Amino acid sequence: MLEAIKTTILVVSALFPIVNPLGGSPIFLALTRDYTAPARRMLAQQIAVNSLVLLIASFFTGTYVLAFFGISLPVVQVGGGLIVISTGWSLLKQKEEDDRGHAHRDMDPQDIFRHAFYPMTLPLTVGPGSISVAITLGANAARPLPQHLPAIAGAVIGSALIAVSVFLCYGFADRLARLLGATGMTVIMRLSSFLLVCIGVQIFWNGASVLLGSLGK
Numbered sequence: 001m002l003e004a005i006k007t008t009i010l011v012v013s014a015l016f017p018i019v020n021p022l023g024g025s026p027i028f029l030a031l032t033r034d035y036t037a038p039a040r041r042m043l044a045q046q047i048a049v050n051s052l053v054l055l056i057a058s059f060f061t062g063t064y065v066l067a068f069f070g071i072s073l074p075v076v077q078v079g080g081g082l083i084v085i086s087t088g089w090s091l092l093k094q095k096e097e098d099d100r101g102h103a104h105r106d107m108d109p110q111d112i113f114r115h116a117f118y119p120m121t122l123p124l125t126v127g128p129g130s131i132s133v134a135i136t137l138g139a140n141a142a143r144p145l146p147q148h149l150p151a152i153a154g155a156v157i158g159s160a161l162i163a164v165s166v167f168l169c170y171g172f173a174d175r176l177a178r179l180l181g182a183t184g185m186t187v188i189m190r191l192s193s194f195l196l197v198c199i200g201v202q203i204f205w206n207g208a209s210v211l212l213g214s215l216g217k
Contacts, residue, residue: 007154008161011137015055015162018129021169026189027091027124027196029173031115037174039112043120044171046113050121052163055134058126059155062135073132074207080128081204087119088196091189124196125166128203134159 028047032040066073137155177185 001150003150004154004157007151008158011059011134011155011158012161014133014137015130015158016165018127018133019051019125019162019166021125021162021166023192023195024125025169025173025176026185026192028120028170029177029185030091030094030189031120035112040174041171043112043116044167044173046116047120047125047170048163048167050117051126051166052159054121054126055130055159055162056156058131058134059138059159060152062131063139066135073135074210077128077132077203077207078211080123080131081200081202081207083119083123084127084200084203085197086200087124088193088198088200092193092197094193127199128207129199 028044029040032043035043066076180188
């Protein structure tokens, strides 16, 4: 029981700052400007489920999947970093729209969930940084199965807590927008977009520096 609690705290403390659902909520809201509030919550729920599955899969099978395809973690960081940079830059350059004249479009469920996994879940919510941390935690926790059960329980619980925070922050991002007002939300949106670009550059450099360092060996 104590081992499970320790693993839960470790997973949450390591992943929450990287996933950063609170900081990602303005970006989520900007990408779903055409959605109604119920549709946005449906999408947030699906993203939370996707995030949970992706984190657990990374924790338990990430190292094996990368090894099977012959892909190193630095390569994943370089590719994911480029995607995050591109997304953050497009949001940073996005023109302001007048919300008073903005109407919601009617959507069917297929339209709502079309981008639920990419790019909403991967890489905007659970990106290369989160995946690399989950893979590292999983590798460090590897041990015989009877002793591994508390770590499994702790990893699942910790990932579930992260997923719940994603749903709450994304699903109720519109209420945060009303609380902050148009100006406050614009400031947070631009700042979050800039930070997203910086995060992408950092992820890219983490992978590129390892690859460049391997050339001299």
